Amino acid sequence: MKACIRGAGAVGGFGCGLASLEAAMRKRPSPDSVPAAAGSHAPLHAAQTLTAETDLLDPLIPPRALRRVDHYARMALLASHMALEDARMGNGLPENTGLIVATGMGPTANTLDLQPADAAATDLALSPILFSNSVQNAAAAYISMLLKIRGPIVSINQYEMAVPLALQTAIDWLEEGRTETVLVGSVDCLSKALHEATLSGQGSENGAGRRLAYPIGEGSAFFVLTRPSAQGSQCPFVHHVLLGRTGRTVEIPVPATVILHNGPIENADGAVRPRMHANFTHLYGVFPTSMGMDVAAALLLLRADRLLNTAVPQFAGGPALNAHPRIGCLKQGETGDWGMVVVGK
Amino acid sequence: MNRQRPISVSGIGCICAAGKSLPDCVEAIFSDRAPAPAPPRALPGALHPVFEVPDRFLPALDSPNPAMVRAVRLALAAANEALMDAGLDPEALRHKRVGVVIGTNVGSGVSNRAIQRELGGIDCSRMSPAERFLTINPAYRIARHFGLSGPHVTVVNACSAGGDAIGLAGAWIRSGRCDVVIAGGTDALYEVTYYGFIALLNSDTGACKPFDLHRNGLNLGEGAAMMILESEAILASRGKKARALLAGYGTAADAYHLTAPHPEGSGLNVAVQDALAAAGARPADIAFVNAHGTGTRENDRVESFFLHRVFPGAPFGSTKGFTGHTLGAAGAIEAAFTIASLERGRMPATAGFDRPDPDLPAHPSGEPSKIRGTTALTQTLAFGGNNSVLVFTTESGA
Numbered sequence: 001m002k003a004c005i006r007g008a009g010a011v012g013g014f015g016c017g018l019a020s021l022e023a024a025m026r027k028r029p030s031p032d033s034v035p036a037a038a039g040s041h042a043p044l045h046a047a048q049t050l051t052a053e054t055d056l057l058d059p060l061i062p063p064r065a066l067r068r069v070d071h072y073a074r075m076a077l078l079a080s081h082m083a084l085e086d087a088r089m090g091n092g093l094p095e096n097t098g099l100i101v102a103t104g105m106g107p108t109a110n111t112l113d114l115q116p117a118d119a120a121a122t123d124l125a126l127s128p129i130l131f132s133n134s135v136q137n138a139a140a141a142y143i144s145m146l147l148k149i150r151g152p153i154v155s156i157n158q159y160e161m162a163v164p165l166a167l168q169t170a171i172d173w174l175e176e177g178r179t180e181t182v183l184v185g186s187v188d189c190l191s192k193a194l195h196e197a198t199l200s201g202q203g204s205e206n207g208a209g210r211r212l213a214y215p216i217g218e219g220s221a222f223f224v225l226t227r228p229s230a231q232g233s234q235c236p237f238v239h240h241v242l243l244g245r246t247g248r249t250v251e252i253p254v255p256a257t258v259i260l261h262n263g264p265i266e267n268a269d270g271a272v273r274p275r276m277h278a279n280f281t282h283l284y285g286v287f288p289t290s291m292g293m294d295v296a297a298a299l300l301l302l303r304a305d306r307l308l309n310t311a312v313p314q315f316a317g318g319p320a321l322n323a324h325p326r327i328g329c330l331k332q333g334e335t336g337d338w339g340m341v342v343v344g345k
Numbered sequence: 346m347n348r349q350r351p352i353s354v355s356g357i358g359c360i361c362a363a364g365k366s367l368p369d370c371v372e373a374i375f376s377d378r379a380p381a382p383a384p385p386r387a388l389p390g391a392l393h394p395v396f397e398v399p400d401r402f403l404p405a406l407d408s409p410n411p412a413m414v415r416a417v418r419l420a421l422a423a424a425n426e427a428l429m430d431a432g433l434d435p436e437a438l439r440h441k442r443v444g445v446v447i448g449t450n451v452g453s454g455v456s457n458r459a460i461q462r463e464l465g466g467i468d469c470s471r472m473s474p475a476e477r478f479l480t481i482n483p484a485y486r487i488a489r490h491f492g493l494s495g496p497h498v499t500v501v502n503a504c505s506a507g508g509d510a511i512g513l514a515g516a517w518i519r520s521g522r523c524d525v526v527i528a529g530g531t532d533a534l535y536e537v538t539y540y541g542f543i544a545l546l547n548s549d550t551g552a553c554k555p556f557d558l559h560r561n562g563l564n565l566g567e568g569a570a571m572m573i574l575e576s577e578a579i580l581a582s583r584g585k586k587a588r589a590l591l592a593g594y595g596t597a598a599d600a601y602h603l604t605a606p607h608p609e610g611s612g613l614n615v616a617v618q619d620a621l622a623a624a625g626a627r628p629a630d631i632a633f634v635n636a637h638g639t640g641t642r643e644n645d646r647v648e649s650f651f652l653h654r655v656f657p658g659a660p661f662g663s664t665k666g667f668t669g670h671t672l673g674a675a676g677a678i679e680a681a682f683t684i685a686s687l688e689r690g691r692m693p694a695t696a697g698f699d700r701p702d703p704d705l706p707a708h709p710s711g712e713p714s715k716i717r718g719t720t721a722l723t724q725t726l727a728f729g730g731n732n733s734v735l736v737f738t739t740e741s742g743a
Contacts, residue, residue: 068603096615099598105478106501108537131541132603132728136450136501141729144598150612152619153598153731154509157501158485159478165498172516177347178596178619243496334475335485 001175002237003167003182003225005343007089009082010296011075012219012284013050017082021293022300024283025308028316050217050285051190054078061146068129069142072107072189076139079220080147080183087224089181096151098179101140102166102186104159104288108134109193139187151179160331161243162186163291164339167225168241174227185222186292217285221292236302239326240342246332257307257327259294276319278310291341294329298343301327346595346619351738352515353587355575356431358423358529359681360403361568361674362396363667366426371685374667374693375713382552382564382669385534387462393548395534396566396669413486414463416452419569419674420483420531421490427527431573432585435491441579444523445497446514447483447571448506448530449673450538452499459535483531495523501673504637505596505725505733506530507570508676512594512735514574524579530677531569538672539565545604553640553670554697555663556649556709563639566669570677589684592720592736593624599730605643610651612732613724617655620722620734628656631736632718633692635683637726638663638709639670640697644726646705653707660716662709666696676725680735683723687739692716 009017014024054074057066060081069077084090089097111134132138137155144153152173158165163186170182195216225238257276278301284293301307302325307318326344333339357367362380364370373379382394404422406413413421428435451459460477472480479485488497496517500510507530514528542548542565549562572591580587597615599607606613621628634656636648640663652661664682671678686692695709702708720738727733 096597103501126537126540126544128541128544128604131537131544134537134541135503135728137503137727137729137731138603140502140598141603141731144600144730145603148600150598150600150615152596153502153729154513154596155501156498157482158498159475159482161498165496168496169498169513169516172513172520176349176516176519245494335479 001171002228002239003171003174004228004235004237005223005299006226006235007083007087007224008222008296008299009079009086010219010221010293011052011054011078012293013052013217014283016053016056016078018086018296018300021283021296025280025297025300028309029282029311048215049190050215052219065146070107070133072187073133073139073142075189075220076101076185076187077143077146079185079222080143083183083185083222083224084147089224093149094181096179097149098151098173098182099140099144099149099153100166100170100182100184101143101155102162102289103157104162104188105191105193106136106157107138107189109189109191149183160288160333161337161339163289163331164241164243164341167238167341170225171238171241174225180226182225183222184225185220186289187220188218188287188289190216190218214281215285217287217290219284219293221296223295236299236343236345238341239344242340244338246336246338257321257325259298259327259329276307276315277312278307278315279312280310282311291329291331295341295343298327298329302343302345346622348625349593349623350519351590351592352518353575353577353580354572354589354591354684355580355585355587356427356433356573357570357588357681357684358426358430359570359678360398360419360422361668361671361678362398362566365402367681367685374664374682375689375691379667379696385539388536388539391539393543393550394552394564396564397534398567414460414481415533416449416481416531417483417486419533419567420447420487420571423529423569423571424487424527427571427573431575432583433573438525439492441524442495443493444495444514444517444526445484445488445493446500446510446517446526446528447487448500448502448510448676449483449532450501450503450506451532451535452481452483487527502731502733503728504670504672505676505727505731506673507678508680508723508725508733508735509596511572511591511677511680512596512733515591515594518574518576524576526574527571528574529569529571530674532567532671532673534565534567547641549640552697553666554699555638555640555665555695556645556702556705557698558700558702560640560642560645562641563665564669566671568668568671568674568678570674570681572680589687590738592738593620593626595619595623595734597732599732601730603729606647606726607730608647610647612730613651613726614655616732616734617724620736624736626720626736630718630720631656631659631722632687632716633721634659634661635679635721635723636661636663637724638665638695640665649705649707660692660710660714662692662695664693676733679723680737683721684737684739686716687719687721687737690716
């Protein structure tokens, strides 16, 4: 079953909201902010990071309710709020709206687990708030509480494959009638652990001044999904979610455009042969669940009917998409797993 | 919620403080031989007792396989038992579409300290955080251990994660995405959760007393339980019968409080009604309810009122006095106990329950008791207001 995308919201290094992301995508990338060619490692200093601001959340939620919410959950809350606004559900949600939160590193990367390995256990003088914010489903808990989402709820943590697994779970819920509407998205927070993980993933050593292809980022992207209906016939869709392992044979419906997150796309089984490919990672950076940003960018490409100013040189300038575009958002994990989310009209 | 096609459970494995296998655990909980909780061995000076899995329960590691933390070892022990119980050769799984869905709390953080301690002799500072993460991610590790190519996901719904993992796995079979899914929960004791629950004033300084007048908090525990969910076609082709059926799954959020359940159990009610609807069952069909029953004052109060209202007169109990609260594993361990109880036609005593609380409308049994029927329900209430409910049926009671 395909799922209708009724709304989207995103916050990241580009700013806050789809309009900010679209504005960034319409700008021509500066030569020193993107790789010279897909898959190559052009100059960007290892320390370069793209961080997200969440000030826009403050007028939306009463301060008392926000006072214990950390940056990780604030990003997720803000992206969720914007997705519901985009879906025109800001003033009232269907009763059994579901919630799925995907993360690669979770909140602990930024809090408790970065304590030195040799610290004595008794040094753990935990505050209830710090402990609560370290629990892996903290972001989902805050979204549910503050946006009054009372339907099915799940948090998943599968490193770089968390986004496709979350979207697949949302489609499962819609298909089996568990809910009619799902708010599904991803969040990861910049931290020492994420910084090191990303450096490692890009073949560089920790903070040693080596240069990377992309900046390290953080952010959150959320989507409101429903079952397809006549009412939503103009909405874009999630057509497929595909998961696999490099070296295994799978059938991939070849999309017209692939948004490439990292590495040459031929690595994904040699099965993906797109006519065009695009990359906007320079706008939000690399982090485990940055595929969520790719999906948001894909929606904007569908709205614009063109590639906009991708960082891929041969498609710079934004050629038009075909009449029935399918955009595959591909994530190739460090572990040999890959996932692809295919969106289209 | 529509009625769902039930999914076959062909094998079960379990390891916790009560025993190193499901038969051992069942023997312990029905003979009322509850292991006594004790201060954690790894935390000198810590006073709040826990239910630790004795090291002798853990199978020896395949050598060389050093990068296996305790939560993964527990999960692997339970998965191996479940596969054996199902009569499935792990080698044969490589040729099937086999998924892995595992709930956990600890097995998803990025802890230097926990990994370094557990992987004695290995300097985790030389591992990238990505490697550290994947070393402790139980779904990834189990999938790689058995050479499985299907989807794998780690569910981090706090205390309801194990039950949610089994519920989500059912959808993977129902949709045809997988032929077989290894599903369950695992968690190991960990100083962050240990001191965190103390900080929340939720830990008892003695043995926990679910639903008791003098209940004063939970005891943490550790363990794992795994189920083999299998498509009808695969099961039939093997000439096997299901041990039980996963008939219904419900999940819903309270949207109320970070650490306290909704006072009327509003999310729990939605999850229970969804699970019953999915199973095509009525409350009167439920032979017994395996309650979350942590021993905290508020959880047990909410559950007692809820069970009295929705399942009037139905027997219920908590097994946390035998296992401790195993967090991400609890939903799966208690699902395994629920099926084992249906098979026996009896439910275990609620260990630690001695004096009924006169302010509660419904009470568990302090003794093992006979049950009537072939359908039972198990429920977990989690941090953040998650509620997860599973309904199981067996072909016939004992």
